[in-house]
Amino acid sequence: MPAADAATEPDERTPQPGVDVPDRRGRTGLDRVGRDLDRNPRVRVRDVRVLTSNWYVTRTTTFDFQHADGTWTTEERETYDRGDGATILLYDVAARTVLLTRQFRFPAYVNEHPDGMFIEAAAGLLDEDDPETAIRREAEEETGHPVGDVEHVFDVYMSPGSVTERLHFFAAPYVRGTIADGSRAGLADEGEDIEVLELSFDDALDRIGRDIVDAKTIMLLQWAALRGPFAAARA
Ligand SMILES: Nc1nc2c(ncn2[C@@H]2O[C@H](COP(=O)(O)OP(=O)(O)O[C@H]3O[C@H](CO)[C@@H](O)[C@H](O)[C@@H]3O)[C@@H](O)[C@H]2O)c(=O)[nH]1
């Protein structure tokens, strides 16, 4: 590098929140995630940069990738990391109903959803908990209904080209009538305002693609119809 350019390089990098000094959520070392990945010999991570660590974390990672013909190229990919989550379908087989939620989702509203009000299966981030503990907590917080034994359904990457999140899917029975349709739930101090929605299972299936447009909810409803509690073989 020419001397003139070297002179313009800063001596020390300004400390970066989330990397060298705590960010607003007390995190440091966020640039270490992904550096030691070695499970796939066709991928060699070269650098990880934290772009934002405001609430969740965006990074850009530079890596060498070996293509099918053996050649290597250097690629850069941005990732959005909000941690992993869990979701649950609460169902009553005898009443043929499901217990869902309705809440405002800004990212959908800003992308052409008519009002941002989303019908969803109860769900939340794991935070520090294991998936089953987390889904019990979230189901009770978001529907007010206590959850007994849960059935693990599958674990799915919801948007693997950009979002790191893996979502753990569960199902559990609930008792119709315990929670009033239209009652409110959620943690007010986290800005949550959640309406509990009790729908007939057939109505919920019918509304897929109309006013039920949330991926995890559609996946759980279709699983319930095909292989879950409402599948012909299990009924
Ligand atoms: N201040 C602030 N708070 C935020 C922000 N983003 C989220 N939150 C807070 O974080 C809470 C997260 O609520 P959870 O119930 O834990 O998560 P969720 O958003 O319902 O996530 C579930 O649904 C998502 C969408 O389908 C899933 O992506 C996710 O895995 C999970 O299943 C929100 O209620 C809100 O209070 C933000 O940018 N700023």
Ligand SMILES: [Mg+2]
């Ligand atoms: Mg939630």
